[in-house]
Amino acid sequence: QKEVEQDPGPLSVPEGAIVSLNCTYSNSAFQYFMWYRQYSRKGPELLMYTYSSGNKEDGRFTAQVDKSSKYISLFIRDSQPSDSATYLCAMSDGGTYKYIFGTGTRLKVLA
Amino acid sequence: KAGVTQTPRYLIKTRGQQVTLSCSPISGHRSVSWYQQTPGQGLQFLFEYFSETQRNKGNFPGRFSGRQFSNSRSEMNVSTLELGDSALYLCASSLESGYTDTQYFGPGTRLTVL
Numbered sequence: 001q002k003e004v005e006q007d008p009g010p011l012s013v014p015e016g017a018i019v020s021l022n023c024t025y026s027n028s029a030f031q032y033f034m035w036y037r038q039y040s041r042k043g044p045e046l047l048m049y050t051y052s053s054g055n056k057e058d059g060r061f062t063a064q065v066d067k068s069s070k071y072i073s074l075f076i077r078d079s080q081p082s083d084s085a086t087y088l089c090a091m092s093d094g095g096t097y098k099y100i101f102g103t104g105t106r107l108k109v110l111a
Numbered sequence: 112k113a114g115v116t117q118t119p120r121y122l123i124k125t126r127g128q129q130v131t132l133s134c135s136p137i138s139g140h141r142s143v144s145w146y147q148q149t150p151g152q153g154l155q156f157l158f159e160y161f162s163e164t165q166r167n168k169g170n171f172p173g174r175f176s177g178r179q180f181s182n183s184r185s186e187m188n189v190s191t192l193e194l195g196d197s198a199l200y201l202c203a204s205s206l207e208s209g210y211t212d213t214q215y216f217g218p219g220t221r222l223t224v225l
Contacts, residue, residue, distance in 0.1 A: 006153075036216075043115070043201050043216030044154070088154065099214075101146075103153035 006102030019076040023089035030091040038086045115217035129190040136204030143185040148199040
């Protein structure tokens with residue numbers, strides 16, 4: 001079993017929909033959680049960063065962390081075709097390694 | 112400010128050969144991390160360099176090595192290439208070496224091993 005599990009998709013939604021992307025993890029020591037967006041032929045770019053449990057909002061993006069369920073989510077409101085990309089979750093226990101990444105979910109927002 | 116640059120962008124090698132990939136971090140960044148990205152495994156951490164010293168290492172065989180120069184530029188070397196080494200190799204830089212420090216990724220080097 002991988003430390004971080006993420007549904008690979010692809011997830012297709014119409015423009016304007018609310019998108020929910022999720023990751024589950026097994027290591028209870030993880031306390032730093034990140035979401036990255038990766039466009040085709042580009043490197044990942046950091047979208048959201050959350051420490052421990054709770055919610056964080058930034059524009060159309062909301063990150064949620066539920067440490068009791070070992071579950072994190074990224075919500076995208078009013079999705080746009082430009083949001084079409086692969087979304088990667090990443091997490092760290094603050095120890096030896098930088099981050100453990102999920103395999104990514106491909107999102108397609110249809111105009 | 113210029114972003115992270117990686118050269119070359121694409122590379123084709125044959126089994127048994129060796130390859131060297133280069134990464135130039137954002138100016139002022141002292142930490143450089145390397146990742147391997149494949150469809151099945153996602154991003155996997157290879158190693159991190161900070162001030163010319165390897166700070167952290169992932170679970171990869173010794174065929175994968177790296178180094179960092181005094182100007183923070185980094186190189187990654189893979190010897191005795193195997194078919195399974197075909198992947199996108201990503202470099203990320205950050206100001207300091209810390210798990211809370213934001214990493215900025217380069218566009219990657221796409222390595223194909225035939």
